[in-house]
Amino acid sequence: xxQTRLRILDALADGPVSGPDLAAWLDISRNAVWxxxxxxxxxxxxxxxxxxxxxxxxxPEYGEAALQFDLDPEYEIEYHExxxxxxxxxxxxxxxxxxxxxxxxxxxxxxxxxxxREWVSPSGGVWLSILTRPDIPPHSAPAYTLAxxxxxxxxxxxxxxxxxxxxxxxxxxxxxxxxxxxTEMEGxxxxxxxxxxxxxxxxxxxxxxxxxxxxxTSLQATVGEINRRELVQTLLAEFADLTTDLDAVVPAWRExxxxxxxxxxxxxxxxxxxxxxxDVAFPGTLIxxxxxxxxxxxxxxxxxxxxxx
Ligand code: BT5
Numbered sequence: 517x518x519q520t521r522l523r524i525l526d527a528l529a530d531g532p533v534s535g536p537d538l539a540a541w542l543d544i545s546r547n548a549v550w551x552x553x554x555x556x557x558x559x560x561x562x563x564x565x566x567x568x569x570x571x572x573x574x575x576p577e578y579g580e581a582a583l584q585f586d587l588d589p590e591y592e593i594e595y596h597e598x599x600x601x602x603x604x605x606x607x608x609x610x611x612x613x614x615x616x617x618x619x620x621x622x623x624x625x626x627x628x629x630x631x632x633r634e635w636v637s638p639s640g641g642v643w644l645s646i647l648t649r650p651d652i653p654p655h656s657a658p659a660y661t662l663a664x665x666x667x668x669x670x671x672x673x674x675x676x677x678x679x680x681x682x683x684x685x686x687x688x689x690x691x692x693x694x695x696x697x698x699t700e701m702e703g704x705x706x707x708x709x710x711x712x713x714x715x716x717x718x719x720x721x722x723x724x725x726x727x728x729x730x731x732x733t734s735l736q737a738t739v740g741e742i743n744r745r746e747l748v749q750t751l752l753a754e755f756a757d758l759t760t761d762l763d764a765v766v767p768a769w770r771e772x773x774x775x776x777x778x779x780x781x782x783x784x785x786x787x788x789x790x791x792x793x794x795d796v797a798f799p800g801t802l803i804x805x806x807x808x809x810x811x812x813x814x815x816x817x818x819x820x821x822x823x824x825x
Contacts, residue, residue, distance in 0.1 A: 524538060578745055594619045619644060641716065642717040661800060662684065672717075683780075683796065692731040
């Protein structure tokens with residue numbers, strides 16, 4: 517969003533400001549101020565004008581300007597009403613040299629899960645992808661998936677729902693899938709070039725529209741319709757904060773984890789690991805105590821069987 521418009525919004529949020537004062541402060545003409553205010557109104561910002569000047573009355577529920585306004589971490593928002601996949605778009609931006617961009621969509625027509633699976637993304641959900649270029653080795657990248665799961669769980673908590681995490685990337689409510697994460701990256705042997713962390717969260721959607729084979733739920737079905745702007749801003753602030761200290765991610769993840777202490781079956785693609793999940797080690801490796809001893813699992817689909825005796 518245009519820097520001048522963001523500055524105008526910041527000024528108006530604190531109370532009425534007159535057109536001439538804004539013009540002087542921004543070093544632009546009064547006519548230019550008026551044009552910016554009109555443009556903001558067209559984007560859905562309710563800006564009242566009175567004898568005291570302009571005042572911001574309300575912010576639109578969602579969209580590029582709404583998300584960018586008051587966003588704490590320094591991400592640029594790119595918003596789409598409808599797009600095939602925010603992860604695919606973020607990858608294209610990465611190929612063009614982009615960084616610190618969050619691609620957000622109201623609806624995805626080709627949402628992707630892991631291993632080429634489909635991610636159903638009707639209008640009303642939170643579908644977003646964060647593109648960054650962290651200075652980390654590729655083997656640390658799974659910590660970004662865990663950080664995203666913790667950030668999502670905390671954002672869900674902030675709207676009054678008690679989220680839990682199933683290893684590695686499912687955020688759940690009452691044992692049903694509420695959100696999933698798809699991390700993609702490119703890098704050399706010792707350094708990541710870019711990471712795209714895709715988060716799909718069933719916010720204001722009807723679980724009946726999700727066509728999922730596994731039990732799925734939404735915030736709408738549990739706590740009612742929520743403000744997606746506030747939720748996304750909380751989520752991004754938590755994610756930015758967590759990724760400043762990757763060593764703190766696994767302990768934060770454990771606080772939400774339901775997998776630990778549970779008997780699990782993990783499909784790893786070429787084999788199956790069955791046993792008690794005893795811990796998670798950096799950067800997200802699941803440690804399973806099997807009849808043949810401890811096995812470390814770095815990736816796979818995890819099924820909770822029953823609590824271990
Ligand atoms: C995931 O895969 O959980 C990762 C999902 C990532 C989606 C985000 S949305 C923004 C960004 N852009 C993208 O294109 N993708 C990312 P996985 O663990 O493989 O789970 C996929 C499985 O979850 C599917 O096979 C279905 O059974 C189920 N599923 C599909 N859509 C769902 C939904 N909306 N809610 C709950 N479960 C769903």
